[in-house]
Amino acid sequence: MTLAILAFFGVLSILLFAVRGFLDQLPDVFASAGRARDAWRALKQARGEEAQRVALQAVPPPARQDEDPPMAA
Template sequence: MAELTNALRMSPRSVTHPKGTEKLDGAIILAILAVAGVAAIFLFSVKGLLDQVPDVIDSASRARAAWQRFKLAGDGATKAKEQPLSAQLTELPSHAQHDQEPPAAA
């Protein structure tokens, strides 16, 4: 009869989980959460870098075009020195164009 009384007093948790595994369960959960957090930060960083790729390519092509224009202008620099200063100046923007609002940033 004493054995039956002791068996009834035991909690269901003590039967299914050996003693001392509560700390291990918490550590496993923390490890899973830590790995998931690191993966989320890594994916967020990669996405941010990949979002910038098209802008970098556009900027590189604009820089390359500007460099080519600069090199071509360097070849024509001697011709420009021979022209009078009034022929070298370009038309200045009118006041109506100058007073416009600057374009909004994207």
């Protein structure tokens, strides 16, 4: 009987040690996830700005009202 009690509490202490180790790592996991999310958003925003800049460069500037329109060739 004594051996069974010692075995039970030995397994319990190992289990608690493992759970404590897991819980100690959670703040770092959440911080890493937050940094990854922020980097992903920054990447998507940079790609969107680049696409917008390329699209704006392809569009010719509007003609001024006081200038004559270009002549057809």
